[in-house]
Amino acid sequence: MSPFCALVDWGTSSFRLWLVDAAGTVLCERRSEEGMLSAGPDGFATILETHLTALDAPSDLPVVACGMVGARQGWAEAPYVDTPASMAAIAANALRVDHARPAYLLPGVAQRLAEAPDVMRGEETQLVGLPPVKGTQIVCLPGTHSKWVALGDGRIERFATFITGDLFAAASRHTILRHSVADPAAPFDPERFSAAFLAGLERPAELANRLFAIRAGGLLGLGENGDGGSAVSGLLVGLEFAGARSRLGRIESMTLVASGPLLEIYRMAAEAAGIAVVPADAEDAVRAGLLACAREILS
Amino acid sequence: MSPFCALVDWGTSSFRLWLVDAAGTVLCERRSEEGMLSAGPDGFATILETHLTALDAPSDLPVVACGMVGARQGWAEAPYVDTPASMAAIAANALRVDHARPAYLLPGVAQRLAEAPDVMRGEETQLVGLPPVKGTQIVCLPGTHSKWVALGDGRIERFATFITGDLFAAASRHTILRHSVADPAAPFDPERFSAAFLAGLERPAELANRLFAIRAGGLLGLGENGDGGSAVSGLLVGLEFAGARSRLGRIESMTLVASGPLLEIYRMAAEAAGIAVVPADAEDAVRAGLLACAREILS
Numbered sequence: 001m002s003p004f005c006a007l008v009d010w011g012t013s014s015f016r017l018w019l020v021d022a023a024g025t026v027l028c029e030r031r032s033e034e035g036m037l038s039a040g041p042d043g044f045a046t047i048l049e050t051h052l053t054a055l056d057a058p059s060d061l062p063v064v065a066c067g068m069v070g071a072r073q074g075w076a077e078a079p080y081v082d083t084p085a086s087m088a089a090i091a092a093n094a095l096r097v098d099h100a101r102p103a104y105l106l107p108g109v110a111q112r113l114a115e116a117p118d119v120m121r122g123e124e125t126q127l128v129g130l131p132p133v134k135g136t137q138i139v140c141l142p143g144t145h146s147k148w149v150a151l152g153d154g155r156i157e158r159f160a161t162f163i164t165g166d167l168f169a170a171a172s173r174h175t176i177l178r179h180s181v182a183d184p185a186a187p188f189d190p191e192r193f194s195a196a197f198l199a200g201l202e203r204p205a206e207l208a209n210r211l212f213a214i215r216a217g218g219l220l221g222l223g224e225n226g227d228g229g230s231a232v233s234g235l236l237v238g239l240e241f242a243g244a245r246s247r248l249g250r251i252e253s254m255t256l257v258a259s260g261p262l263l264e265i266y267r268m269a270a271e272a273a274g275i276a277v278v279p280a281d282a283e284d285a286v287r288a289g290l291l292a293c294a295r296e297i298l299s
Numbered sequence: 300m301s302p303f304c305a306l307v308d309w310g311t312s313s314f315r316l317w318l319v320d321a322a323g324t325v326l327c328e329r330r331s332e333e334g335m336l337s338a339g340p341d342g343f344a345t346i347l348e349t350h351l352t353a354l355d356a357p358s359d360l361p362v363v364a365c366g367m368v369g370a371r372q373g374w375a376e377a378p379y380v381d382t383p384a385s386m387a388a389i390a391a392n393a394l395r396v397d398h399a400r401p402a403y404l405l406p407g408v409a410q411r412l413a414e415a416p417d418v419m420r421g422e423e424t425q426l427v428g429l430p431p432v433k434g435t436q437i438v439c440l441p442g443t444h445s446k447w448v449a450l451g452d453g454r455i456e457r458f459a460t461f462i463t464g465d466l467f468a469a470a471s472r473h474t475i476l477r478h479s480v481a482d483p484a485a486p487f488d489p490e491r492f493s494a495a496f497l498a499g500l501e502r503p504a505e506l507a508n509r510l511f512a513i514r515a516g517g518l519l520g521l522g523e524n525g526d527g528g529s530a531v532s533g534l535l536v537g538l539e540f541a542g543a544r545s546r547l548g549r550i551e552s553m554t555l556v557a558s559g560p561l562l563e564i565y566r567m568a569a570e571a572a573g574i575a576v577v578p579a580d581a582e583d584a585v586r587a588g589l590l591a592c593a594r595e596i597l598s
Contacts, residue, residue, distance in 0.1 A: 080519075110519055116508075117516040145475070145511060161515070162507040163474055170473040175465040176444070204504040205541035208461035209415075212444060216460070217416040220379075220409055242504035 003027055005298060006057060007290035008048070008065035009283075010074075011122055012036050016283070017051050019061075024291045028055050036068040044075035045099055062102040064294040066286065067122035070095065070105035080110035080119060085156040087128045087289075091296035104297055106290075109156055116247065118161050122286070123147050126257055127156055129289030130280055138254040140244070141282070142266045144169075148244040160247040162240040168233055171211065180215050180228030188261065189230035190268065196231040197269050200238020210235055237269050251275050257282050302326055304361045304597060305351060306589035308582075309343075309368035310421055311335050315582070316350050318360075323590045327354050335367040343374035344398055361401040363593040365585065366421035369394065369404035379409035379418060384455040386427045386588075390595035403596055405589075408455055415546070417460050421585070422446050425556055426455055428588030429579055437553040439543070440581070441565045443468075447543040459546040461539045467532055470510065479514045479527030487560065488529035489567065495530040496568050499537020509534055536564065540572050550574050556581050 003019040010016075013035035019027040030051040039047055048063065070078035078095035094104040108121030123141050127149060130139065137151040144165035150158045172181040199210055214228045245251060253276035256266055263279060270277045302318040309315075312334035318326045329350040338346055347362065369377035377394035393403040407420030422440050426448060429438065436450040443464035449457045471480040498509055513527040544550060552575035555565055562578060569576045 111515075112519055112521060114521055117512050117519050117521040119515045119518055160505075160508045161511040163476075163511045164507050166474040167470065167507060167510075170469040171466065174469040174473045175462055177462075203545060204506070205538065205545045206459075207503070207506065207542065208463050208466060208535070208539055209459045209542050209546060211466075212460040212462045213416050216410075216418045219418055220411055220416050222411060222413055222416040236507070239504065240507055243506065243508045246502060246504045247508060 001025070001027060003057060003061055005294050006052060006061055006063045007287055007294060008063060008069070009067055009122070009125075009286045009290065010035065010044075010065050010069035011067040013038070015047065015051075017048075017055075018287055018290075019055055019057060020287075020291060024288075026287070030055065036071065036074050039069075039075075044069060048103070060101055062104070062294070062298055064094065064104045064106065064290055064297060066106040066125035066290060066293075070107060071121055074105070076105060078105040078107040080121075081107045081124075083109060083111045083156055083158060084152070085109045085124065087154065087292060088296065090124055090128060091293040094293065094297050102298075104294075106293055109159075111159060116160065118159055120147055120159065120161070123149070124156060125289035125293065126282060126285040127151065127289065128154075128292055129285040129287065130154075130255060130257070133255075138248060138251050139257060140254050140266065140270075141257045142262050143258075146240055148240075148248055150248050158248065160244065162243055164236050164240045168236050171236075172229060172232055175211075176215050177211060177228065177232060180218050181232055183227055183229075186227035186229055188265070189227070192230040193234040193237075193265070194268065194272055196234025197238040197241075197272055200235040201242050201273060202238075204239050204242040207235060207239055233265070237265065241269060241273050241275075253278065255280050257285055259283075300324070300326060302356065302360055304363060304593050305356060306586060306593060307347070307362060307364035307368070308366055308421070308424075308585045308589065309335065309364050309373075310366040312337070314346065314350075316347075316354075317586060318354055318356060319586075319590060323587075325586070329354065335370065335373050338368075338374075343368060347402070359400055361403070361593070361597055363393065363403045363405065363589055363596060365405040365424035365589060365592075369406060370420055373404070375404060377404040377406040379420075380406045380423075382408060382410045382455055382457060383451070384408045384423065386453065386591060387595065389423055389427060390592040393592065393596050401597075403593075405592055408458075410458060415459065417458055419446055419458065419460070422448070423455060424588035424592065425581060425584040426450065426588065427453075427591055428584040428586065429453075429554060429556070432554075437547060437550050438556060438579075439553050439565065439569075440556045441561050442557075445539055447547055449547050457547065459543065461542055463535050463539045467535050470535075471528060471531055474510075475514050476510060476527065476531060479517050480531055482526055482528075485526035485528055487564070488526070491529040492533040492536075492564070493567065493571055495533025496537040496540075496571055499534040500541050500572060501537075503538050503541040506534060506538055532564070536568050540568060540574075552577065554579050556584055558582075 004022040093107045111118040303321040392406045410417040440446045
């Protein structure tokens with residue numbers, strides 16, 4: 001079967017490429033850690049062609065890529081599409097880069113609201129690739145910078161980014177909590193996470209105090225024992241859920257785009273918060289979104 | 300005039316010593332950066348005697364010290380006194396260390412509540428040294444680990460520590476905000492601080508999102524320009540004030556133990572939050588507290 005195009009998910013620190021046929025079936029794939037950071041300003045074309053050559057891809061096979069490859073520090077800047085953003089608008093604003101073969105970078109999405117400015121780059125393609133839902137749908141994409149998105153008939157209407165994972169790493173390593181989160185590989189403690197999650201959700205104002213209390217409780221031999229990482233994580237994920245409610249309103253159900261431990265942690269959190277969860281695989285979603293945009297661009 | 304005793308404020312990274320007469324008048328003083336961290340396990344006695352020799356202090360002059368010198372990692376551990384903690388209890392629990400001259404380390408204070416464990420070491424002496432107030436008094440001691448304390452007739456009834464300054468440093472240097480807080484010495488922007496302070500105070504749940512919005516607003520050219528440090532600081536101090544209300548109840552006035560830029564920032568914050576402020580000098584307070592305890596211990 002001859003390939004229809006190459007789809008590339010090219011983030012800050014990872015590269016994933018799939019050759020697909022016209023029906024969207026994956027013919028072969030490549031993965032590496034040659035993300036934006038390791039590519040450097042001139043390395044993008046070389047990395048891409050090395051992988052395509054390894055797959056014997058025809059020299060005129062088109063490429064559609066999403067993620068940080070389209071950021072200002074990437075291969076070329078594909079300017080943001082503004083909210084509300086539809087799949088058609090995202091595909092229509094793909095940037096064709098100066099390259100021997102047809103190669104397109106999908107744009108990110110910007111929310112140009114003075115009181116809630118926000119940006120995404122890469123997640124918009126995952127959102128495009130989710131199974132279509134009529135009406136309003138809340139989507140949570142947890143991570144270093146978790147995103148909560150309100151879709152309306154599949155269109156990106158409004159969203160909010162939370163630096164939860166980024167704050168967790170910084171607080172665990174670079175504040176007094178480094179004494180309480182000694183071992184980043186310590187086993188996850190669901191009970192400790194859940195208690196802290198509810199505290200973070202219900203009393204978000206007390207975050208900076210409750211973080212200190214993890215340390216103080218350890219010093220005094222009060223509260224739970226063991227590694228404090230689950231408690232720090234619980235407080236910060238609870239704060240994120242409280243913030244998502246504050247930004248997007250009441251949430252009864254959500255699509256959760258995650259896998260592995262993050263899926264389990266956010267599923268547990270959603271259950272404690274009374275939110276029904278429909279899980280979605282991030283990689284399936286990004287590939288489906290890339291394919292949908294590729295069909296639009298290459299038709 | 301012959302000295303009555305030596306008073307020492309010995310913290311994590313600083314050493315301050317005063318010789319005082321029986322009336323509490325300062326005869327002479329010494330300051331250095333030989334805090335607990337640089338003293339090492341065996342260095343405390345040597346550092347103390349070097350400073351006392353430089354001042355020609357009599358070899359039997361007693362010493363009363365407070366701060367991290369009395370922590371587990373300090374010269375010797377002066378175990379915590381529990382809340383509610385009076386000055387008499389603090390003085391009565393001073394630890395006499397094994398040393399050629401009489402030398403006492405004041406204990407810290409512990410709040411052994413399972414839902415709000417907390418500790419202080421050094422601040423209790425500042426609190427003892429504040430001008431006496433009848434009834435309830437709220438005291439705020441801002442810093443890396445800000446403390447908010449409810450005193451009742453001068454007794455430490457309840458308190459809450461917030462890792463505000465610690466979080467500010469970690470978030471500014473070790474999260475995506477490092478791109479927005481480029482210059483730690485950038486001039487303080489009162490308008491940007493105040494707007495962020497109110498957002499942090501009124502919408503604490505949105506903290507992790509509003510931190511990201513500082514970065515996104517910069518990328519999109521929305522919101523205020525310039526260094527983001529004042530906005531990060533405003534959000535975190537606002538969160539702290541919201542947390543202090545949540546932990547200690549409604550606050551109409553407070554004693555603010557601070558000096559320099561921190562005094563000005565917290566005074567501005569208190570005004571925006573509708574809290575009347577009585578400023579108090581931290582160094583005067585700790586010296587008065589050490590003197591009061593020394594009189595109790597040495598009488």
